[in-house]
Amino acid sequence: MHPSLTNAERQIGLGLAVGLALLGLAMAAMARDGAMAVHGAIALALGLGLVFRLGGALYDAAPAGPDRAARYDDAPTRFGITMTLAWAMIGMGAGIWVAALLYWPEGTPPWPATSFGRLRPVHTTGIIFGFGGNALIATSFWVLQRTARARLADAISPWVVLIGYNLFCTWAVTGYLMGSTQSKEYAEAEWYADLWLVVVWVIYFALYLRTLARRAEPHIYVANWYYMAFILVVAMLHIVNNIALPVSLAGAKSYTVWAGVQDAMIQWWYGHNAVAFFLTAGFLGMLYYFLPVRSGRPIWSYRLSILSFWGIVFFYIWVGSHHLHYTALPYWVQTLGMTFSVMLLVPSWASAGNAIATLNGAWGRVRDDATLRFMFVAAVFYGLSTFEGSFLAIRPVNSLSHYTDWTVGHVHSGTLGWVAMIIFGAIYTIVPQLAGREAMAWPKAVEWHFWLAVLGTLVYVIAMWNAGITQGLMWRTYDANGALSYSFLQSVQAMAPYYLLRTIGGLMFLTGAAICALNCRATLRAATARDLRNDRPLAAQPAE
Amino acid sequence: MVLRLHYNLEKLSMGLVGAIILAASVGGIVEIAPLFTIDETVEIPADLRVLTPLELAGREIYMREGCYACHSQMVRSLADEIDRYGPYSLASESAYDHPMLWGSKRTGPDLARVGGKYSDPWQVAHLIDPRAVVPASIMPAYPWLMRPLDTAGLPGALATLARLGLPYDAAMIAGAKADALAQSRPDGPGIQGFQDRHGDRPALRAFDGDPGRLTEMDALVAYLQSLGTQTAAASALLEEARHEP
Numbered sequence: 088m089h090p091s092l093t094n095a096e097r098q099i100g101l102g103l104a105v106g107l108a109l110l111g112l113a114m115a116a117m118a119r120d121g122a123m124a125v126h127g128a129i130a131l132a133l134g135l136g137l138v139f140r141l142g143g144a145l146y147d148a149a150p151a152g153p154d155r156a157a158r159y160d161d162a163p164t165r166f167g168i169t170m171t172l173a174w175a176m177i178g179m180g181a182g183i184w185v186a187a188l189l190y191w192p193e194g195t196p197p198w199p200a201t202s203f204g205r206l207r208p209v210h211t212t213g214i215i216f217g218f219g220g221n222a223l224i225a226t227s228f229w230v231l232q233r234t235a236r237a238r239l240a241d242a243i244s245p246w247v248v249l250i251g252y253n254l255f256c257t258w259a260v261t262g263y264l265m266g267s268t269q270s271k272e273y274a275e276a277e278w279y280a281d282l283w284l285v286v287v288w289v290i291y292f293a294l295y296l297r298t299l300a301r302r303a304e305p306h307i308y309v310a311n312w313y314y315m316a317f318i319l320v321v322a323m324l325h326i327v328n329n330i331a332l333p334v335s336l337a338g339a340k341s342y343t344v345w346a347g348v349q350d351a352m353i354q355w356w357y358g359h360n361a362v363a364f365f366l367t368a369g370f371l372g373m374l375y376y377f378l379p380v381r382s383g384r385p386i387w388s389y390r391l392s393i394l395s396f397w398g399i400v401f402f403y404i405w406v407g408s409h410h411l412h413y414t415a416l417p418y419w420v421q422t423l424g425m426t427f428s429v430m431l432l433v434p435s436w437a438s439a440g441n442a443i444a445t446l447n448g449a450w451g452r453v454r455d456d457a458t459l460r461f462m463f464v465a466a467v468f469y470g471l472s473t474f475e476g477s478f479l480a481i482r483p484v485n486s487l488s489h490y491t492d493w494t495v496g497h498v499h500s501g502t503l504g505w506v507a508m509i510i511f512g513a514i515y516t517i518v519p520q521l522a523g524r525e526a527m528a529w530p531k532a533v534e535w536h537f538w539l540a541v542l543g544t545l546v547y548v549i550a551m552w553n554a555g556i557t558q559g560l561m562w563r564t565y566d567a568n569g570a571l572s573y574s575f576l577q578s579v580q581a582m583a584p585y586y587l588l589r590t591i592g593g594l595m596f597l598t599g600a601a602i603c604a605l606n607c608r609a610t611l612r613a614a615t616a617r618d619l620r621n622d623r624p625l626a627a628q629p630a631e
Numbered sequence: 632m633v634l635r636l637h638y639n640l641e642k643l644s645m646g647l648v649g650a651i652i653l654a655a656s657v658g659g660i661v662e663i664a665p666l667f668t669i670d671e672t673v674e675i676p677a678d679l680r681v682l683t684p685l686e687l688a689g690r691e692i693y694m695r696e697g698c699y700a701c702h703s704q705m706v707r708s709l710a711d712e713i714d715r716y717g718p719y720s721l722a723s724e725s726a727y728d729h730p731m732l733w734g735s736k737r738t739g740p741d742l743a744r745v746g747g748k749y750s751d752p753w754q755v756a757h758l759i760d761p762r763a764v765v766p767a768s769i770m771p772a773y774p775w776l777m778r779p780l781d782t783a784g785l786p787g788a789l790a791t792l793a794r795l796g797l798p799y800d801a802a803m804i805a806g807a808k809a810d811a812l813a814q815s816r817p818d819g820p821g822i823q824g825f826q827d828r829h830g831d832r833p834a835l836r837a838f839d840g841d842p843g844r845l846t847e848m849d850a851l852v853a854y855l856q857s858l859g860t861q862t863a864a865a866s867a868l869l870e871e872a873r874h875e876p
Contacts, residue, residue, distance in 0.1 A: 188771065189738065193762070195771040203771045204697025266695035271730055299644045306641045315647060320655045327659075332795060334787040340691075342791050347725035348673060349666045351733050356659055364655075393637050400651055405658035410735065413707035415722035420662050427658070486709055490737040558737075563711040571714055575740040580767050 089144040091162035108134025117337040122267035163245035167225025172604040178213025179597040190586040200264040223369040230376040235302030236625035244294040251287035278341040281329040303625035313372030320364040328357035355407040363403035387444035398434025409480035428480030439470035457533040461512035468504025493555025503544040528609035536599040543595030554585035676864035684807040689854025703734035704743040717744035718865040744859035776848040815849040
């Protein structure tokens with residue numbers, strides 16, 4: 088971190104690190120025990136670590152120097168990609184372990200922290216926020232600078248954002264292991280972690296706008312619209328869904344202010360739009376930059392990108408209620424959710440089609456370049472998953488699919504097939520550039536990763552389709568006497584082969600991701616002095 | 632012309648920010664705001680009771696262990712669900728639930744109507760080792776639930792929920808710790824006080840089989856046995872619907 092900072096910035100950083108350590112100390116001292124005390128200790132340790140790191144380098148030469156305004160600030164992106172891959176290992180590892188426990192429940196160790204119910208949110212948070220979130224932040228800095236042709240507005244904010252964000256993720260997953268949870272799906276972190284994330288997010292958005300204000304291009308490129316929608320709407324969802332009353336300021340426990348049916352609606356308004364604005368909008372931003380860059384083709388249609396952007400922003404927010412078909416939610420809200428879910432197919436397929444049509448004239452590259460193939464497969468899975476999503480939102484279809492593993496299969500066709508694939512495509516584009524190289528250190532390993540990822544996704548998703556449809560049919564089958572044909576337990580027993588298969592699919596996917604992590608490490612270690620001629624801000628701005 | 636407008640909008644970062652906030656707010660406002668006209672959305676039945684302190688402690692354990700990841704608490708209004716689980720769930724049944732635990736996945740069965748379906752000893756044996764009772768079960772074992780229940784946080788929890796509008800009165804808050812103990816000791820001295828504060832509907836039993844110890848198992852089983860019993864409104868409504876021509 089410190090080589091990218093001037094001596095004056097290191098002093099500011101040192102001050103912030105002391106502040107973090109004091110905050111951690113205050114939390115630990117107030118709470119005394121429980122999750123909040125442990126989290127205070129984690130913040131204290133992180134703060135002290137940063138104090139030593141920055142304090143030790145306070146008077147070192149600052150190679151950043153006065154001419155750094157003529158270069159992009161890519162050190163935060165490099166750190167963000169490292170954290171992306173680290174969280175991939177944690178999140179996917181936890182996912183495979185809990186998947187295995189469904190096939191082999193005796194394998195649960197007798198400790199509370201390793202039980203399925205506590206590890207499952209470690210998997211979801213680790214993947215969505217750890218893996219996905221770090222990738223979004225890291226690539227957004229990269230894309231923002233290059234599409235604005237300007238350096239990030241200041242050198243400290245990106246580090247505050249990334250370190251603060253990873254502290255949030257760490258608080259969240261360690262909290263679950265200790266049994267501290269709000270039990271709102273995909274928003275399980277407790278109140279102080281939620282507040283902390285709001286602070287980080289405000290700094291992130293301010294940095295985004297300040298950098299845009301310095302842009303040397305008159306137009307804001309489409310990728311940035313998506314990144315901005317991601318940051319803004321996630322803030323709105325996060326704040327509203329997480330409003331809670333702590334039992335005491337000295338403890339982790341809180342109660343959400345929402346109850347019953349209102350809570351359910353707000354939860355799934357949040358939950359589905361976490362899919363929309365975290366797992367879709369941000370990643371479409373990634374797609375809109377890296378796909379044209381890697382294929383060397385401009386985006387096929389500018390009009391289509393406008394249509395799909397506003398369609399996604401406007402339609403998505405309505406669809407959360409399709410998670411609540413046939414429940415106690417008022418019928419008209421369910422109907423609205425279903426209707427908008429079906430309409431959403433138009434902007435979704437406009438995006439997917441625009442991406443695939445962009446590859447016209449570059450199909451030879453898709454064949455030869457595994458990195459571009461990752462992005463192509465991502466666009467295809469995006470199209471397939473959004474079609475499946477609209478289909479599952481239709482009320483009678485949902486009566487069969489809801490509560491079954493079909494939903495799990497749908498989610499993973501989106502997260503493995505679309506989100507993870509586009510992340511890997513972006514990583515394989517950025518990492519060689521960070522290392523000043525033409526290609527990754529082990530180009531063959533990218534091919535291996537690609538096929539492991541595609542096969543793993545297909546095995547997983549097909550297993551879960553079968554599982555879900557089987558469950559749904561078994562639950563609703565009546566015999567000739569008008570009695571239910573199957574006990575619930577029989578439907579559980581029928582799942583065994585599918586649960587085994589999905590574990591194997593996940594394992595293949597994780598193996599590919601591990602190869603990616605090792606390949607990135609080897610590439611960054613084999614860095615060369617970098618040629619900056621074609622990749623720098625348009626006008627050197629005065630140092631901030 | 633629209634394209635021209637957008638062409639200019641792309642040059643204004645704050646213009647994009649405003650347009651995104653506007654476009655992304657409409658759906659949420661239209662769908663969520665009307666739900667807070669609570670009288671029309673949720674009719675609170677006269678017989679709806681709040682959870683006792685022991686049951687609330689059990690609900691905390693249910694959330695702590697992530698039970699909601701595999702068990703829903705929402706019977707949908709579909710014939711097979713009514714036949715399998717019981718009357719479909721009403722919004723009023725979770726009106727006091729902060730947060731709701733409707734769930735999204737049934738790796739295990741729905742629990743909205745599980746109260747009274749199995750005996751206490753069955754629940755205890757099943758939680759300690761599910762496969763001892765149901766050989767094909769894939770539920771994790773929870774042997775650590777036999778540890779003592781920490782009741783220190785209960786008065787604060789009740790007070791917080793009271794501030795959010797739940798009908799916990801000052802006596803219930805002050806007596807929360809004693810009432811948690813009393814509910815698991817059917818022959819103990821605290822019964823009178825417990826019934827003064829919580830009425831005679833909550834079950835009074837040594838849920839874990841041992842009246843001498845107050846364990847997390849007592850709390851969780853008390854909670855599970857309370858599910859679906861806080862009001863009779865759902866079964867009454869279904870009965871009524873069945874008798875209509």
